[in-house]
Structure formats: structure tokens, C-alpha cells
Amino acid sequence: MKYSADESVLYLDNAATTFPKPPSVIYESVKCMARYCGNPGRGSHALARAASEKLFEVREKLCEMFHAASPENVVFTLNTTYAVNIALKAVCSEGDHILISDMEHNSVLRPVVSLTEKRGAAFDTFTSVGDEKSITDDIKRKIRKNTRILICQHASNICGNVLPIEKIGLLCKKRGIFFIVDAAQSAGLYEIDVGKMNINALCVPSHKALYGPQGAAAVIFSGAVPDSLKTLVEGGSGINSKDIHMPSELPDRLEAGTMPTPAIAGLSAGIDFVAGKESELLRHEKYLSRILCEELSRDGRITLYLPERIGSVVLFNLRGASSVSVSEELDRLGICTRAGLHCAPLAHRTLKTGDGGAVRVSFGAFNDIRDVRRLIDGIYSVERYL
Amino acid sequence: MCIAYTKTVTAAQMARRALALAGIESDIVGIDPRLTKNGCAYGVRFSCGEAGRVRRILKEKGIAYGEILGG
Numbered sequence: 001m002k003y004s005a006d007e008s009v010l011y012l013d014n015a016a017t018t019f020p021k022p023p024s025v026i027y028e029s030v031k032c033m034a035r036y037c038g039n040p041g042r043g044s045h046a047l048a049r050a051a052s053e054k055l056f057e058v059r060e061k062l063c064e065m066f067h068a069a070s071p072e073n074v075v076f077t078l079n080t081t082y083a084v085n086i087a088l089k090a091v092c093s094e095g096d097h098i099l100i101s102d103m104e105h106n107s108v109l110r111p112v113v114s115l116t117e118k119r120g121a122a123f124d125t126f127t128s129v130g131d132e133k134s135i136t137d138d139i140k141r142k143i144r145k146n147t148r149i150l151i152c153q154h155a156s157n158i159c160g161n162v163l164p165i166e167k168i169g170l171l172c173k174k175r176g177i178f179f180i181v182d183a184a185q186s187a188g189l190y191e192i193d194v195g196k197m198n199i200n201a202l203c204v205p206s207h208k209a210l211y212g213p214q215g216a217a218a219v220i221f222s223g224a225v226p227d228s229l230k231t232l233v234e235g236g237s238g239i240n241s242k243d244i245h246m247p248s249e250l251p252d253r254l255e256a257g258t259m260p261t262p263a264i265a266g267l268s269a270g271i272d273f274v275a276g277k278e279s280e281l282l283r284h285e286k287y288l289s290r291i292l293c294e295e296l297s298r299d300g301r302i303t304l305y306l307p308e309r310i311g312s313v314v315l316f317n318l319r320g321a322s323s324v325s326v327s328e329e330l331d332r333l334g335i336c337t338r339a340g341l342h343c344a345p346l347a348h349r350t351l352k353t354g355d356g357g358a359v360r361v362s363f364g365a366f367n368d369i370r371d372v373r374r375l376i377d378g379i380y381s382v383e384r385y386l
Numbered sequence: 387m388c389i390a391y392t393k394t395v396t397a398a399q400m401a402r403r404a405l406a407l408a409g410i411e412s413d414i415v416g417i418d419p420r421l422t423k424n425g426c427a428y429g430v431r432f433s434c435g436e437a438g439r440v441r442r443i444l445k446e447k448g449i450a451y452g453e454i455l456g457g
Contacts, residue, residue, distance in 0.1 A: 040395075041394075041395040041428075043416065044414065044415055044416035044428070049414060052395050052399065052414075053399070056396060056399040059396065070400070070448075071396060071399070071400060072394070072396050072397065072400070238395065238426060239393065239394055239395070239424075239425075239426050239427050239428065240393075240424035240425055240426065240427070241419070241424070241425035241426045242419070242423075242424045242425035243424040243425070247393065247394065249393045249394050249397070249450070251394070251396055252393075252394045252395075252396070
């Protein structure tokens with residue numbers, strides 16, 4: 001499965017956004033803009049209906065892929081950060097206690113901190129690096145009487161760590177805690193069943209492992225939706241126009257304004273690209289990560305972080321060189337990696353990478369073993385003059 | 387023709403899908419805002435002869451609808 005837009009550039013930043021996109025995704029987005037991009041849910045003429053149909057088709061596909069109860073439970077957003085904000089702020093009330101993992105991205109940490117400032121919420125972190133029992137034991141220790149929400153990532157954006165979502169979900173269900181999962185790095189690679197895993201709200205992006213375009217994402221509610229979800233954004237919904245408040249029904253309650261139809265159309269093709277192949281794609285990316293880790297672990301100047309947790313992402317530092325300078329030098333060789341803190345300072349603190357963060361390599365469906373060899377050669381080349 | 391007035395366009399789409407599975411032809415239409423309490427709305431239009439079956443199917447599938455207009 002090899003496809004590259006530019007053979008001279010080696011793209012290894014798939015955790016930020018997957019690239020290239022499958023041709024079918026590009027075709028579907030362009031086809032939407034060229035042929036039927038009316039405003040979905042706004043009017044009932046042919047093009048508005050066609051756009052609405054495309055959105056409904058993708059709601060059904062996401063519903064099926066993640067085993068949600070109804071297409072109505074699929075709420076489109078602009079990106080995963082919006083999805084996390086919508087889910088969190090829909091259910092958080094004054095004085096609630098929130099639990100998050102110690103590996104969270106700022107897309108979770110910042111809205112949680114904002115809720116402490118604006119709604120008098122409090123939060124604690126639980127350990128997410130360890131065996132399943134140590135993680136769930138720590139969560140049990142941290143649960144308070146007023147713990148209402150637990151939100152955590154499924155897979156890390158900086159290393160191969162994966163949380164035991166099913167165990168955490170069961171624990172949340174028993175304690176009546178609303179469970180939100182940030183699946184930014186896992187949707188499309190790991191099997192996720194919101195019902196079986198007791199996930200109340202699942203946040204998924206279009207543009208990562210679902211291979212859709214940037215500009216679309218979704219919150220998928222499992223079915224057990226609280227009666228009065230608070231809105232993050234208010235505006236036009238295409239229905240109930242005389243009412244000065246947002247409609248109470250999903251998905252319209254949480255979908256103010258025009259949805260990004262071309263991105264959602266591309267997502268439809270992205271879902272088709274990965275559906276049923278999740279475990280194959282994950283195995284492929286793990287294989288590449290393993291080869292890279294095995295090679296780099298022989299180099300005394302290189303520190304690997306959690307190399308025993310093989311996933312799609314490899315994190316490393318070169319002793320005596322900043323992560324930014326290593327990534328810049330690799331870029332000069334045409335190799336795209338990402339340095340720094342990856343919007344996840346909490347996670348970097350947990351992994352003790354230091355103030356400068358680390359270099360992240362993240363594989364995608366279109367990478368192969370030749371890419372790993374080229375990266376290794378690149379790292380050794382950079383190592384000689386840094 | 388009759389129209390089952392739904393609260394959202396997504397509900398109308400679910401209704402149309404459910405009716406199609408039962409062999410009932412329908413299409414999605416905008417509702418005249420003068421006929422609704424809160425303005426713009428959507429619904430599924432179908433033959434009034436199927437009204438009884440439509441009510442039963444929508445109820446069975448848990449698809450919320452306001453009322454059936456026309457007939």
C-alpha cells in the first residue's frame with residue numbers, strides 16, 4: 001500500500017494529521033464542492049437535500065463503526081478539540097470534580113482548567129502508565145463523592161501508551177461517572193465500541209487515522225445522553241427558527257451553524273478506507289515502530305521513551321542536542337517529524353522528557369520499511385554533526 | 387399526501403430510512419413555518435393511506451415526530 005504525493009518528502013508526522021490522504025478522500029471532497037455542496041439542513045431544495053444526505057450517510061457510518069445507538073447521537077464538530085469541549089461543557093455543572101489522566105493533550109487539560117475557573121470545578125490526574133490494575137486502582141483512589149466526569153485519551157499522541165478504556169468504562173459505569181474518551185489517536189486503528197466499553201461520549205477526528213480531511217470531527221454519544229446538555233455555541237440550526245434557544249434534540253442542539261460538508265464528505269471515503277482494516281493498519285504501524293525502536297535502542301546517544309509500549313508513535317531524544325534542532329536537521333533531509341512538547345506538556349512531564357520535549361515519529365498507512373531505513377540513516381547523519 | 391413532522395432533519399432521514407425498509411415510499415420536505423409553533427421544520431411526506439402504518443413504524447423505531455399533517 002504505497003502512495004506518495006511527493007517521493008522526495010518523507011512524511012512521519014501522522015499523529016498530527018495523516019498524509020497523504022487516499023485518492024478516494026480527495027475525490028469525494030472535490031466532488032462534493034463541485035456537484036452538491038448546498039447547506040445541509042438549510043432549506044429543502046435539491047442541493048440542500050443532497051448535502052443533508054451526505055451528512056446522514058456519515059452519521060450512519062460513524063454510528064456503525066463505533067456502535068452508537070442512533071445516527072442522532074453523532075454530533076459533528078470542526079475538530080477533536082471542539083468535540084472535547086462540547087462533550088465536557090455539555091455535562092459539567094458547578095462544583096463538579098473531574099478526573100483526567102496524566103498523559104492528556106492540552107485539548108483536554110485546558111478546557112478542564114477553564115471549567116475550574118469558570119464553573120468552580122476541581123480536577124485530579126490519575127496515572128496512565130502502568131498495568132491495568134495500577135491504573136484503575138489509582139482512579140478508585142482519586143474518585144470523590146462529587147466526581148461526575150472522567151475524561152481521558154485512548155492512545156497517547158506522543159508515545160505508544162494505550163489506556164485500558166474498557167476497564168475504566170466499567171468503573172465509571174459502576175460509580176455513575178460520565179465517561180468521555182478522546183480518541184484523537186485511536187479512532188481508525190483500535191476497535192472501539194461505545195456500548196461495550198461504557199463510553200458516554202467519544203471524540204473522534206476526521207483527519208487522523210480515519211484519513212479524512214481536516215475541518216471535521218464528531219462527538220458520538222453512546223445513547224445515555226443527559227436531558228439538558230449545555231451548549232458550547234449557539235446559532236442557526238435550520239429548525240425551530242422562532243425559538244430564541246437552541247433545539248433540545250440531538251444532533252441539532254450541539255451543531256450550531258453550517259457544518260463542513262466537503263470535509264465530512266471526504267471523511268465518508270476515509271471511513272470506507274479504514275473500515276474493517278483497523279487491526280491490519282495498527283499491526284503495520286506497530287511493525288514499523290518496532291523496527292525503528294530496535295535500531296535506535298542500540299545507539300547509546302539516543303533515549304527512547306516507553307519503547308516497550310509499541311504503537312504508531314516513537315518518541316526519542318538525542319543526547320547533547322535539542323529536539324527542535326534534530327527535527328530541523330531531519331527536515332533539511334526531507335524528513336518530516338515533530339519536535340517539542342506536542343501540545344501535551346502534562347504527558348511530557350509524566351515521561352520526564354525535560355523542558356525541551358522530544359522528537360516524535362508517527363507512522364501512517366502509507367509508510368513502509370524503506371521509510372524507516374531512510375529515517376534511521378537520517379538520524380545517524382544528523383547525529384554526526386550535532 | 388400526508389407529512390409526519392419531525393423535530394430535526396436527521397430524524398426525518400431516519401424516518402425515511404425506516405419507512406423505506408417497510409416498503410413505504412416517502413421524501414423529506416420542509417414544513418410551512420405557519421403550520422409549526424417554532425418556525426422552520428422538516429418532515430417525511432408519504433401517501434395518507436399509509437398513515438396508520440407510518441405511525442406504528444415511527445413509534446416502533448423510537449423516531450420522535452410532532453404530528454401528521456394533511457390527509
